[in-house]
Amino acid sequence: GAVVSQHPSRVICKSGTSVKIECRSLDFQATTMFWYRQFPKQSLMLMATSNEGSKATYEQGVEKDKFLINHASLTLSTLTVTSAHPEDSSFYICSAEFGGFDSNQPQHFGDGTRLSIL
Amino acid sequence: AQTVTQSQPEMSVQEAETVTLSCTYDTSESDYYLFWYKQPPSRQMILVIRQEAYKQQNATENRFSVNFQKAAKSFSLKISDSQLGDAAMYFCAYRRANAGGTSYGKLTFGQGTILTVHP
Numbered sequence: 001g002a003v004v005s006q007h008p009s010r011v012i013c014k015s016g017t018s019v020k021i022e023c024r025s026l027d028f029q030a031t032t033m034f035w036y037r038q039f040p041k042q043s044l045m046l047m048a049t050s051n052e053g054s055k056a057t058y059e060q061g062v063e064k065d066k067f068l069i070n071h072a073s074l075t076l077s078t079l080t081v082t083s084a085h086p087e088d089s090s091f092y093i094c095s096a097e098f099g100g101f102d103s104n105q106p107q108h109f110g111d112g113t114r115l116s117i118l
Numbered sequence: 119a120q121t122v123t124q125s126q127p128e129m130s131v132q133e134a135e136t137v138t139l140s141c142t143y144d145t146s147e148s149d150y151y152l153f154w155y156k157q158p159p160s161r162q163m164i165l166v167i168r169q170e171a172y173k174q175q176n177a178t179e180n181r182f183s184v185n186f187q188k189a190a191k192s193f194s195l196k197i198s199d200s201q202l203g204d205a206a207m208y209f210c211a212y213r214r215a216n217a218g219g220t221s222y223g224k225l226t227f228g229q230g231t232i233l234t235v236h237p
Binding site: 032041042046049091095111112 | 207223224228229230232
């Protein structure tokens with residue numbers, strides 16, 4: 001079964017509203033979670049890395065004030081798209097990994113959220 | 119910075135045949151991990167196979183195998199006995215082996231290859 005739950009799977013909302021996406025690790029404590037953005041038939045672009053209890057690290061070119069990331073517990077990270085506009089429409093995917101030093105552990109991905117801004 | 123390149127935007131194969139997807143990467147590190155992920159139309163990311171750079175033996179998982187050429191920085195995926203369910207977008211990915219700053223665990227993905235399987 002899924003080890004990372006991402007919710008909602010689909011969001012349609014009006015321009016100017018804020019949208020929150022949740023990413024939960026179900027069977028393990030995730031010290032690090034990642035947020036990706038993907039356009040159709042393109043690769044995953046890392047937006048930010050979030051660590052529990054600290055500020056997220058954003059990739060170059062990603063607006064921190066537009067994409068707010070909170071990692072309040074070891075099982076939950078949220079991405080809030082603030083004042084969303086049509087250009088923010090995309091597929092957003094989270095992933096989570098175990099803590100520890102075993103970097104052979106793959107990241108566990110959520111099923112993604114398709115965001116459509118009208 | 120590490121880069122991953124998949125030079126085949128699209129590939130096709132007949133059912134039951136074999137297909138090879140190419141991937142090259144660039145890194146200055148000697149220890150790292152490489153992965154192949156499959157993303158079917160459902161868009162779920164599925165780990166297909168992984169390779170530790172310090173291992174010379176090529177990884178295999180049932181019908182999936184890799185050809186890892188460390189000196190050439192090449193990491194191709196071979197799918198044998200292709201099935202209709204193999205149709206998907208395939209991504210090659212790189213990850214550092216050692217923790218380092220904020221990039222520990224970060225995956226760098228290639229552009230992806232769309233694989234079509236013909237019946």
